[in-house]
Amino acid sequence: MTGTAYAHTSVHDAAAEISKPGRLLVVECEDCGLRQTIPSRVEEGHVDCVRCGALLSKRTTRGIEQAIGLNLAALIVFVLANAFPFITLNLQGRIQDAEIVSAAYALYEDGMWELGLLVFLFAIFLPLLKILGNLYVMIPLHMGFRPPAARQVFRWMEIIHRWAMMEVFLLGVIVGYVKLISLATVIFGIAAFSFVALIMLVVAAETVFEPRTIWERLQPSPSAATLASVDQRELISCHGCGLLNHAPDAHGYCERCDARLHHRKPNGVTRAWALIITALILYFPANIYPVMKLNFAGAKQGATILEGVKELLFGGMWPLALLVFFASVTVPMLKLGGLGFLLVSVQRRSKWHPRERTKIYRIVDAIGRWSMLDIFVLAILVALVRFGSLATITPGTGAISFAAVVVITMIAAESFDPRQIWDAAGANDER
Ligand SMILES: [Zn+2]
Ligand SMILES: [Zn+2]
16 A cells, blocks of 8 residues: 555545545544544544544534635634724723733733743734634635645644634633723723634634545545555554554655654653653742732732732632632643653553543643633733833733743643553553
């Protein structure tokens, strides 16, 4: 079997090939490493891994046209959300308004360019890049050709996916709003409503199609029958696009998306340990030093993350206090503890409930981004509360350590390969 023949098939042939009724594919589960046969087109519900329960494929109700339409609508709404003031603050007749970009810029102005850059990337640039990248690949495919570098572009879309955090930013705006209403009048602008619509459009675009559909249209996977004749040990599942590559010498690049081929993420355990230890060290300054400095009518005061939670709690906002506590304190600890536990279990070659441990990994991986909440709250407060000696909020040194903990633990979770849980338990011994 060799896939080079597929690279020369036209987009129309690819579309015809993948829509053949009863066509079967072999996929390797990304969570446990089990290879299994699934229908190339799921007619109802979803197909889960028979061993670990990971989602392998789902029915996508509509085609690429709807995904293009939703992404185009998202692009228009994105412009509205970023061109107009997001939120306006009225403090004793003095007005301060802020666009989304002001939240990033205010941090930069206050000397924390690293934080400003993170907010800009996660709330503005990467969401926009994702919309543009999707359109760049989907529109030509729909018209019947592959645009230049389509496979590299689409692979990057999947990499940046978890770093686009508009919904976390929105939650940050809500928390910021609640913190400000006791201080001043807060009015949401047209951009805020556009931003909510933008998030809904992006979510809708993600539910009408799955990346596999695009990968198969770029280059169809070999059928299950073709793969049956190949030595299973010579197949490597690509981390980028999920294609099973025939790589007898166990290295090289994926023939569909050009990602480097590895049986498992390279040095996953060592890298994850190094990142966890770094994050653990930074966790202390992140909680000891103030994340923001408040200056109200000359009274200066620093606030750590816990003090921010306490303030919400004593203000009677206990659901929100609980939420911020969960996102800022519990989630980082769960991530560090959970990943540490998984790494130790893999190193000890534990056979204890691999399915449950895989679930722990999925939770750790999914909740990580929500810890950015406090950084977004900070950005919004800093952008809005700038009334000189009357009231000013500036970022504190703890914020940089805190943001570093969030980013480093996210990378640590990404470095770890959950298939090693199953390798260590001896579940993948057949190859
Ligand atoms: Zn699995
Ligand atoms: Zn690939």
